[in-house]
Amino acid sequence: MAARKGLGVLGFSLEELAATERTVKAYKLAIQQAEPVGSFVNDNLLVANGINFVNEDRDVARRQMRESGVGYHFSQVYRYHDTFPRPEGFPVWPDVMPDPDDATIDQFIDLGAAIVGDPDDVLAQIKRWEATGADQFVLLRGTKTKQECLDMLRLIGEHVIPKIDTGPVHRTTRLREAASSPVAA
Numbered sequence: 001m002a003a004r005k006g007l008g009v010l011g012f013s014l015e016e017l018a019a020t021e022r023t024v025k026a027y028k029l030a031i032q033q034a035e036p037v038g039s040f041v042n043d044n045l046l047v048a049n050g051i052n053f054v055n056e057d058r059d060v061a062r063r064q065m066r067e068s069g070v071g072y073h074f075s076q077v078y079r080y081h082d083t084f085p086r087p088e089g090f091p092v093w094p095d096v097m098p099d100p101d102d103a104t105i106d107q108f109i110d111l112g113a114a115i116v117g118d119p120d121d122v123l124a125q126i127k128r129w130e131a132t133g134a135d136q137f138v139l140l141r142g143t144k145t146k147q148e149c150l151d152m153l154r155l156i157g158e159h160v161i162p163k164i165d166t167g168p169v170h171r172t173t174r175l176r177e178a179a180s181s182p183v184a185a
Contacts, residue, residue: 006036008044017112021132040179046136051114058117071097119159
């Protein structure tokens, strides 16, 4: 519906990357035929991911995730956002998911449900999201200390963003400018 109306979308992905890719493709197909409700077609799909642990040392990042209380945090996501389909076997209040072990962390990474590791790991994992066709990807704070957040921001800013975001002008700015330019006759 958003695509048909020419609207951009901000979404949370709690599914595996293949399902997200199908959804992104459906949006991109529908937006080509948009009848915009605004002054321009905002062909922009942003996906947010809330489980992110980045450190210069991948083993430290994995330990941070194991010890973070992310099981409790993830349990609250499905309680607060009751429109998200609850996965089969997911704990019901007051029970919570256990914190992940290394095998679970690997499963989360494989599914695209978590971004964990050193900057090279994170770049490779975000490239998988880029391949879905999403226009933007947001790493949310999640369950970190203030210092872990600051470290994550610095590492992403120094080592990941410069390799992904190479354009000097944001894509939505280009769409807005194109919509306000006079059309040649």
